[in-house]
Amino acid sequence: MELEAGFEVALVAAEPLVVAPVAMTFDGDGRIWVAEMDGYMPDTLGTGEEAPVGRIVILEDTDGDGKMDERTVFLDSLVVPRALCLVNGGLLMAEPPNLWFYEIEEGHPINKSLVDSAYAEGGNVEHQPNGLLRGLDNWIYSAKYDWRYRRLADGTWLKEKTHFRGQWGISQDDWGRLYYNDNSSNLSGDYFPPGLGAGNPNQRRVAGYNETIVGDTRVYPIHPTTGVNRGYMEGVLDSTGRLVNFTAACGPLVYRGGLIPGTNAFVAEPSANLIKRNVLTEAGFRVTGKQAYEGKEFLASDDERFRPVNLFDGPDGSLYILDMYRGIIQHSTYLTPYLKNEIAERGLTLPLGMGRIYRVFPKGSKRRTVTMPQRTDSLVALLGHTNGWVRDQAQRTLIDRQATDAASDLRTLLTSGSDSLQCVHALWTLEGLGLLTVADIRTVLARPEWQVCAQALAAFPSLSGTATQKERIDILNAVIAKNDTLLAPYAALAVASLAPGDDSAVMHTVEQWAVQYADNRYITDAIISGVAGHEARLMQTVTKQVPDTSKALYRHLSAVVDEISGQTENHNQAQLAKQYPAGIALFRNACQPCHGEDGRGVSPIAPPLAGSEWVKGDKERLMALVLYGLTGPVDVAGHTYRTPEVSGEMPGIAHNSAIDDAELAQLLSYIRNAWGNNTGDELVGEDLGGVRAKFGDRTEPFTQDELHELFGKD
Template sequence: MVPPLYLFIVHLRIAFLGLLLTALWQFFPKTDARVAVPASDTPFVPASESIRHMAVEDGFEVQLVAAEPLVSAPVALSFDGKGRLWVVEMNGYMNDTLGTGEERPSGKIVILEDSDKDGVADKRKVFLDSLVLPRAICFVGKGILVAEPPSLWYYEVVNDKPVKKTLVDGAYAKGGNVEHQPNGLYRALDNWIYNAKSDKRYRFVKGKWISEKTHFRGQWGISQDDNGRLYYNHNSQNAIGDYFLPGFGSENTHQRNQVAGFNVNVVEDNRVYPAGPTPGVNRGYAKGTLDNQQRLVQFTAACGPLVYRGGLFGKEYDRNVFVAEPSANLIKRNVLTFNGYVTSGKQAYAGKEFLTSTDERFRPVSLYDAPDGALYVVDMYRGIIQHKTYLTTYLKGQIAKRGLTQPLTAGRIYRIVPKGTKPVVQPVTADVRFLASTNGWVRDFAQQKLVDAGKPVAALRPLLTSTSELQRIHAFRTLEGLGLLTVTDITSALKSPSWSYREQALGAVPSVLTKAAAPVLAKALDGLLVRRDTLSYPYIAFLSGKIAVFDAAAAAKLRSNVLKAAPQNRYVAAAVVSTLEDREESFLDEQTDSTALIIRDLKSAVRNARSARGNHDPAVLARQYPKGAALFNTICQTCHGKDGNGVQSLAPPLNKSEWVTGDKNHLISIVLFGLTGPVNVNNHLYSAPEIAGDMPGIGYDPSLSDKDIAELLSYIRRSWQNNADRISPAEVSQVRKNLGKRDKAFTIKELTGQ
């Protein structure tokens, strides 16, 4: 029996200790009460509990739409006209740090339905299974496009079942690894289907699938604003977009995807503000990646950009760009500003985010507008979110330390709504009345259904004079999609006082161009110059190239007039050059104004054209280095470009780079462990945002042998205009041995000692 006096003393000590801790607590920094999951303890939690770990902007709430076992490893979704969710499940992605089973046909397309209309899905139906890493879908006509690398397929659908399979593009996602392959399948306002990580667009016309070259855009996810201009991003860059409509400026390969007004960093601030520690990022070991509280500082996995057009949040949220950051378990909000065709943006808040979570397994990878006006979030919900090709030793250690591999059968879909609301999904059909909706998803879907029906609709043309500008724009584009837009429709719209409507008219000119129409349209465009419609000048420059196909004289006059009207407009200069592939030198000789900006752009294109003519034959090199060519296409070309000349916002050139053709040990070291920070190539300093801040190494991937890496580097050192000698497996092995247990990227200073 314990003596009463002893118990009294124990209780007194406990009470005193409690008072002492309470007093000391006042001097410790406070954190949000929702920060309940320390970095060393990241348990799997049910979806309802995961919501409690989220903090969303005041006035909003997060509602669960679907969770495991109804959905597993979701990466993308689309709504059908009934409001059902068609979800892409990528079950093969990174089942462990080795990527075991990646090639197995475990992916699915499933249909989720809310049968009792309570806002939560309760029925699951498998539409397609046995897919290998599927990544995107898109409704068209009576079926659905499905991206399953390397191909793009079209499935006709009857009673929610695939009945016929047609190959649309056998090289849709040829090359690149799972994180660097085309995706998105975004059906835009101009009736074309666009993609991220791709320079192709698609359209179904008169019973046939057609494909055209467009600008190379982004990495994962793609969206549009109300005018049909596209937005995208890269892992380290928040929001990138185009100033002009997507059908222009990609014709001249000598401009190397660097046409002014496309691939613009519309939001240059890439700072992020996680709610809690996020040590489980690939470069967490690198100085500046994490702050002193172990929180990610800058975007490292930006994806799923969404220009919100749902109409439910209020005017201040219209055309805001929301961006997912799964590595930091958050969603960022950016506010755009429009000045003519120039778009700029800034983060909505200083030091905080629209949504954060302290559940490290919360992995928002895609964001969507929806028929109910809510913002939908696709949460892959897993520990590993980095592909094996670039998985650093540091992150492998984090994954092992905190048991982030299992489980793999989870996934959630949430919607974000104004607090206290439960918006209802209403069916959308091919009815012109939906074109006036305040919800952009509804307008888009109604337009698509009208176009897919392929039938004239008497009520469409009267809407070209609607008092609702959005309805007028969608009616205009629906007529274009049906092939019913006329030259008169366009010339009339070009006289509108609304720039947004005039822009649609300019964008639709190519759809009505014929030999007979070309002089009429050229005259109308010249009228814009006479009226000094400066916003239209870049489009006039772009369109001069389209008109030249039918009327060379009228096109030449337009081109000359627009250059005289705007000799110092960089967008006009770039637009003109985009129409002059293989004619840059002769056009340069014709220029009389040596101060005009087009001189600079022409000289650059001429240099690029001459350079391309001096390249080695890629077919010969592929036969000489088959494994090297295959690895380049899989790992390198998506960032450095097929032509080795780099990709804007991603990576610098490999062609004629001193880092490729110079010191072998430097090149091997960079490829094994990566490079971080600015790099000087051919006397030009490349740094963010011109390129991404980091190049990941591939030496962490156990599936790549020293022989493989040696052949890859030998291939690169002989490609394009590079003429360096080969690298042997022994040289790769020796560098690896010399570097020992190194597990972090190099800086240029480390490599050179300068």
Template structure:
């Protein structure tokens, strides 16, 4: 079962003559009132004309960087050291409402270059072609990572051509449908590469690729802030983020990706403000989806978030989180405040947006910081954004009525710049000498600092270690010191003394990074030094959660020292749920032993740590009694495949639900109860709160809107029956299977049904 609308993937095909590339106009200075409001919002317009229908925040302008035929169906981009833009093109997705030829090898990785330095790309090179639904890229060392489900590949780059090809992960995006597969490839501050819709992280050490489990995050798009914390979202949720650095808290599978402070909705305000009527959304027939003027009320395709880290915008925009919403043709701006370790966001405006268009084919799907300090926006520019699996009859009607299918080979890339600061739109090569790279770590532009750190590590410039150490210990800029720390870590040159100095620093941002780097530095020869120093940090209240996480790192070398550290900080704040979850995250399959030992010092069984331990122990016991998934997969092969493709990305591989997405299927009365209710939900969807095992699940704990799959004509009643039989017998469920006839009977009785069910409606059925 899958939630709501797709993220970004839109219909693609041909008919090039509909879309003519054109030069951008001068700076957009019109006010919202002076803007042209489109009466034919579905008609195709040129890139130049499309700019006229955009309304941007006062003091900013939108500039065209590239458009068709130079770029087609763009979904992701990255900049290389020459300042060129590498773009992922995905023309194979949804050639029509049936999804014909979806697996055709038509995807590309292309290089866009501005040869005349006028700010617009004018040359295109194809680096890779014949790819199937590619979705992300990431530069590293002498090559580039390419995500082509289900694989993650690394290609060496030789004269803008692919060289040696290495398989990094054969299951990078295994399972999940096209909308729900891993993407992102963000090379973070801690030198690991993170993804959305994934619980894996990657790192290259020598010639070896490391793959580790991490938190399962987001849906489409992922970004980091200046501290290395990660931000992401789901299609109906504005901003989700982690309070803590990303290397922590994912070590205990018994917590099931539910560690307080990770995967946190930092704002519950999901309202959007389109400039025009937006009836072409999947649930547009539902009263609560659109307002009285037929405008979308709340996010339905939130994606491509970015934390602005440049210096070209005014200071008030620093560390703002921008989120794309292609269904409503807009980009939202969010303000973020840090309160201790807690992040809190709010929308920058009410009843308006940072950027919005009256052109319905304006489909922003990804936002990116640039080396020039500008904010880059990828616009797939098309009419449809819904995958066939969830395409409602209502939306099919909108597509046909308003001729939204064609054309399918457009695409634009824009930059957004502030008119309050000087800006020159020209492609510039980036510094590449090691001395220049070290100096660049002090840049106010976060993109450039990231680039310098990565280039120093990729170039293995160990000759710069003395200068990096000097910058770490004597630098006047906190962010430069932070990057110096992680650059030394990436070069394998970080010393215990370096870390201890950070832990003793007067600045919390420096202490935080010092704590964050410890797991990669602990060894049999130095753990005692760190144990002593961490014990001294137990009066540093901001450090408490990190000390809890680090007790697990110590446990690899000395369980007694680890337990002593965990117990000491729990005694400081016994009712702190963040602290409790952090401790339990280090106790995989050791929960009972720790609980017994803790009773002596903390006898109150109502404390947060005991509640967290109880959940983990219950989950562990549940896992031990689950049915054999391999046996069920042999019994219901098509059902198992459909579950992995459609349902598991939101409900979890273990059927126990995913935080911020969907409730459990395991031991759910809605799964094991009345067959007609389950069939109705799966065919036509469910909206609103749902009670499972006496717990009421509603937003933001879950996305309270699950679309049905009965609109997909390629799924027969037999397929649906096998899927439901598989679910009704999986994990600890042991209900009777579902027959093809039973699915047919429900389909026949609901033949004119379009809208999703509510629990109240189902409960009213006899």
């Protein structure tokens, strides 16, 4: 490995102590819980991937030398387990399609219960929910998913809609904002709290969420990396055979360990055997970033089997790396003939059954693993620790223990605590204990730091069961009256918890706010997100009081109203699914992860299928596109989609032997008639055969211009 000067990398665990690690978490005693996906891609066909060989294991350092030396199998006989989270004294674990919860008694799993039978339904191993990050706001968030979870003290689970985020891996910063990416991007994230702004299903996008944080996707491997899925394409590799841009970006981590100065976001790239460092900068509520340096990486290996797939903070302040350590990292669904040949030529199928965990830290740094104490006052003190992992764990431990005796000390921190982050953790600990009051929110809003005040607004919806409507609207009115453009978006996002459409007086107030900030896209989108079902009323007010139709409020609200009016034209999706059962199954596995269940596209991965001329137009052109793929910018419904708005390429499936032409014909029939496309066409397998005969063993994806030249332009 080549590592940035001034840093050191150390081995924490290796096979046979750990095998194929894909996710991990520390418990309060400093032990590492690991999800082992041992069944992933045993060969290029994925033969035996359904075998129950996955595990959840616990690794422990019994002699204090920093290396794990004891392994305990907590759960075995699992099929590709992909995520885990310790919560309320138990383990939440994702084993597709299910999300399970196990209570723990004397170190053993008991009372297995099903939290969600559709957590990772459909999709494939590369495109299924994962992460299970227990956020600052006490909810559990996932990448590649738009739902969040929370376990209450009585053992019941809540499930709520949230924003769709990322692909593999998810992280948070000190203010609880979430960060994520997809395989061809560097870093995306939210400007605002994760639990707000997702209340309107008709709103395509909410400003301040799914923002590009670092747009530069260049990577700098230290050896030729020809074994990438699209290595045959011009521009994917440079003249020395090295990857040019991210192709398998994953596991983003906003480092909060307290040992590395500044705000840093690290991103893993297993296809190029490296880890990138980005430096983030805040300007108000906006976060931007750039690569830490050009022409080199934070950590890079010349070992092709070094496959960093996830990154984590730890109780000693180190950055922890999960290395699957294997040759095949691309899933069979999209595996190109080119990469199959690369794998065969260099024998990358073997060895299997390996895995590593490393940690990186500044040379000479004073590291001490912090474990969670028994005393409540000691846990409260740790809410101000320099290591973000320790602060998070102290908050979680207080909540999991239902330490209501901490209330007085926590409220003291709200009032007189000099540490902003300690105050914030005290606020969310009170929220997690069910003790948060109107007085607490007012106390925090009186503090001078705007970021801390913003957290009070993020926690504001928790008052819905304890405070009166008048008390709550008074709080938001007081914030808006200050004309503070930093806090106003948070207040507008919090409006949804007031159910403004059900309260005429509140709705009137919200309409006034909307007009006041008609050209602020963040506040505009925040307000729209909270008035689901009442957009028409708001539109009437806008039409009367906002004569300038170029204002953000008018444009964004009009788009939502148009979306609602267009829904009545949609086909009955359930009926189509019955008509094309093989097609809908293939769609959910291969297409839905990128294009969305509703066909409206998933940002920043793929454009919409609903209303797309590529779907509704020449069916032979569509077949060629799906079989062989599409690369580069693409025009859909009058808009040009290019990176970073979407991924730069849609992979073809012509060479996937697991998909036959009859299934593919059903898939194409389904999408050509779904979401209002209504072509009335029904394709058969022979149609695909004709296109295959025309283009033979072509491996390169088409460009838009090529397809227009071959088949014409609609």
